[in-house]
Amino acid sequence: MSLIRNNPVAMYLQIADRLRGEITEGVYEPSGRLPSESQIVARFTVSRVTVRLALEQLDKDGLIDRRKGKGTFVAGKQVRHRIDTLRSFHESLKVQGFDATMRIVELTAIETPSAFIPLFGTKCALLERLHVVNDEPIALGRSLLPTFILELEREVAEQQPTYALLKDKAGTDIVSAEIAIGARAVSPRITSLTGAAENTVLLVLERTSYFDNGVCAEKSEFFIRPERYKFVLGNRIPER
Structure with missing residues (x-):
């Protein structure tokens, strides 16, 4: 649908209204990324100044986040994590189309907490990684793992998902996991690392995963900014 060129409503407002409607309809899911300025210029055959005015209007309305060097995104775009x-x-994060990266905070050998000695023995590896989407921290993952993870190069540990790391080193699949979700206040260190506001209560996902031989593969906690994350559970009506 083309713009009305002689409409008393400025063209930039018409473009803003079109984009607003598309945002509401979920056109830019799953990543939440809008087209570039150049793409919007070509689509509507208008000047770059007109497009920038339209985006500024959406920004004023709180509908978009404009990130220098990264593009324009739907404001408050939430990550969806299927727990089933x-x-x-x-x-x-990756399968939803997000620009997701990990940054290692800690990778070291530790004395296993007493409650988990039956799972890992007296020594285990501690791997802490900051999960980042579009250069914005959204969660801190803290995992207790078998000590063979310490043989990994940090570059590999920073790029590969936990399950892939474990499968590669153990040579066996992870086939099951127990997951619990809650919310709690966290230490100032975790608040600072995740970029959460002071005294924010974070979502906490606790996960214990097992190899196909029944041996525990990992014991993890993920401290998650709640405004950026949503857990989803799918169900089907059983056939009669």
């Missing part, structure tokens, strides 16, 4: 699918935290 066995998938690494990082992988769940």
Whole structure:
């Protein structure tokens, strides 16, 4: 549908209204990324100044986030994590089309907490990684893992999802996981790392995963900014 060129409503407002409607309809799912300025210029055959005015209007309305060097995104775009699918935290971001990366905070050997000695023995590996989407931290993952993970190069540990790391090193699949979801206040360190506001209560996903031989593969906690994340559970009506 073309713009009305002689309409008393400025063309930039017409473009803003079109984009607003598309945002509401979910056209830019799953990543939330809008077309570039050049693409919008070509679509509506208008000047770049007109497009920028339209985007500024949407920005004023709180509908978009404009990120220098990254593009324009639907404001408050939430990550959706299906808890009925066995998938690494990082992988769940990638499959939704997000520009997701990980940054290692800690990779070291530790004395296993007493409650988990039956799972890992007296020594285990601690892997902490910051999960980042479009250069914005959304979660901190803290995992207790078998000590063979310490043989990995940091570059590999920073790029591969936890399940892929474990499968590659153990040579066996992860086939099941127990997951619990809650919310709690966290330490100032975690608040700072995730970029959450002071005194924010974070979502916490606790996960214990198992290899196909029944051995525990990992014990993880993910501290998640609640305004950026949504857990989803799918169900089917059983056949009669």
